[in-house]
Amino acid sequence: MKILDADATTRSLPFDALINQMEALFASGLVAPDRYHHTMPMLGEQDATLLLMPAWTETLGCVKVVTATPGNSARKLPAIAGSVLVFDRATGAHLVLLDGAALTARRTAAASALGARYLAREDARHLLIIGAGKVAAQLADAFRAVRPIETLRVWDVFPAAAERLAEALREEGWDAQAVSDLQAAVPQADIISAATLATDPLLLGDWLVPGQHVDLIGAFTPSMREADDRALQRARLFVDTKFATMEAGELKAPLETGAIAQSDILGDLYALTQGTPARTGADEITLFKSVGNAVMDLAAAITATLEPEEGTHV
Numbered sequence: 001m002k003i004l005d006a007d008a009t010t011r012s013l014p015f016d017a018l019i020n021q022m023e024a025l026f027a028s029g030l031v032a033p034d035r036y037h038h039t040m041p042m043l044g045e046q047d048a049t050l051l052l053m054p055a056w057t058e059t060l061g062c063v064k065v066v067t068a069t070p071g072n073s074a075r076k077l078p079a080i081a082g083s084v085l086v087f088d089r090a091t092g093a094h095l096v097l098l099d100g101a102a103l104t105a106r107r108t109a110a111a112s113a114l115g116a117r118y119l120a121r122e123d124a125r126h127l128l129i130i131g132a133g134k135v136a137a138q139l140a141d142a143f144r145a146v147r148p149i150e151t152l153r154v155w156d157v158f159p160a161a162a163e164r165l166a167e168a169l170r171e172e173g174w175d176a177q178a179v180s181d182l183q184a185a186v187p188q189a190d191i192i193s194a195a196t197l198a199t200d201p202l203l204l205g206d207w208l209v210p211g212q213h214v215d216l217i218g219a220f221t222p223s224m225r226e227a228d229d230r231a232l233q234r235a236r237l238f239v240d241t242k243f244a245t246m247e248a249g250e251l252k253a254p255l256e257t258g259a260i261a262q263s264d265i266l267g268d269l270y271a272l273t274q275g276t277p278a279r280t281g282a283d284e285i286t287l288f289k290s291v292g293n294a295v296m297d298l299a300a301a302i303t304a305t306l307e308p309e310e311g312t313h314v
């Protein structure tokens with residue numbers, strides 16, 4: 001079996017190939033089976049969780065194994081650890097082991113780019129990145145695979161983190177600047193992409209201007225929000241899969257209060273890749289909310305297996 005560490009996993013996932021692979025899987029209607037959540041009791045500390053996310057095509061399969069160990073914060077270790085095992089469907093033979101965190105950051109940015117391929121204006125050049133973490137760092141290259149992105153602005157709740165990401169992007173050759181005034185930065189952007197742990201809306205709908213595409217990655221529990229109700233009400237709404245409406249505060253809360261209706265959610269990545277009308281005018285505001293799923297992991301598993309980078313054979 002080949003083992004790819006975090007850097008090799010990232011290198012094995014070029015965005016062009018990854019986005020096209022993901023598009024093909026969603027267009028084919030492939031559905032991943034249920035994910036399994038197991039609680040693992042711990043002695044003298046909070047229980048740990050084991051999450052298993054499988055998916056397969058007729059030729060390749062993968063399973064993402066993630067552990068969440070809250071007690072690790074006292075040990076000064078990361079709470080989340082993950083890997084993705086790729087196996088041959090014909091024989092079951094294990095082929096490749098990929099770094100879970102690197103794969104997740106990469107496939108998440110790719111899913112946002114796939115949404116933007118259908119929803120952002122063709123001439124979108126200016127990208128505003130909200131957040132400066134692992135996913136945020138992937139967004140510029142991902143969106144550039146689908147739109148002619150030229151300028152980047154980065155905002156983070158911790159200004160030093162925004163500065164660090166902007167500096168890293170400049171070193172890669174980007175025209176990138178950190179910004180401290182989010183409200184002033186929003187109207188200048190063609191695409192606004194948020195990947196944060198925010199629990200209260202950072203992005204207000206009143207700041208949006210016609211023609212923008214909003215991409216919301218962060219909120220994954222009912223108590224998290226990145227954009228307010230007004231942003232949702234002003235936009236044509238799309239999700240990655242229907243689970244986004246059930247799990248994420250972004251949509252769950254406004255659906256419950258009646259700020260938006262289920263009928264306002266116009267489609268998911270299956271519908272978009274199968275021809276549902278996406279953006280229908282240059283002045284529309286579009287919004288894409290993702291929570292992630294195993295089909296995206298499978299797209300990455302297939303891409304990394306077909307485009308092998310240097311790994312270790314054991």
Ligand SMILES: NC(=O)c1ccc[n+]([C@@H]2O[C@H](COP(=O)([O-])OP(=O)(O)OC[C@H]3O[C@@H](n4cnc5c(N)ncnc54)[C@H](O)[C@@H]3O)[C@@H](O)[C@H]2O)c1
Nearest residue numbers: 108131132133134135157195196197198217218290291292
């Ligand atoms: N949609 C998906 O498929 C998907 C996949 C992976 C991660 N995520 C989510 O995306 C988010 C970012 O993930 P990551 O791996 O980049 O995390 P990260 O920890 O690397 O980065 C988190 C970012 O959020 C910022 N932040 C922290 N607290 C905040 C707050 N209260 N308000 C605003 N910003 C805050 C941090 O400064 C940092 O920039 C997380 O919520 C994660 O669960 C979504």
